[in-house]
Amino acid sequence: MTPQERIESDVKTALKAGEKERLSTLRMLLAEIKNERIRLGRELDEAGFVAAVRKGIKQRKESAEQFRNGAREESAAKEEREAAILEEYLPQQADEAEIRAAVERFVADQGLAGPAAMGRVMAAMIQQFGPRADGATINRIVRRVLTG
Secondary structure (H helix, E strand, O other): OOHHHHHHHHHHHHHHHOOHHHHHHHHHHHHHHHHHHHHHOOOOOHHHHHHHHHHHHHHHHHHHHHHHHOOOHHHHHHHHHHHHHHHOOOOOOOOHHHHHHHHHHHHHHHOOOOHHHHHHHHHHHHHHHHHHOOHHHHHHHHHHHHHO
16 A cells, blocks of 8 residues: 555545544545656655655644744644644654664775765665655764764
């Protein structure tokens, strides 16, 4: 079952169960996937799907922060619940210890050091972990390893 088929199935389940918040969140995700497919002119691959889900999560977390700054806790909580729903559609994420071990191994094998090696290490780690780790986490770990 493709990720999109899974979402469509979950939309039907949420509709039958009367889960309005889940239903609206999944419909927005399907719309985002459709828009991205139209923009690219082709079906989304796994990386494109994960990027669309991460974009939705990021938007909701930013919105939650803005709502908190505006003293609108109820709206912030709603955005966070929607982000949690979307996180269910991400592949199992690599933990920081696994990423750090891979970075340290790559740096040692290649004999790299210092901030000048950042680009090479980032490219290798993004290729290795793909959708299992977000770029910000990889970046933070690579910086620590290369400067620490």
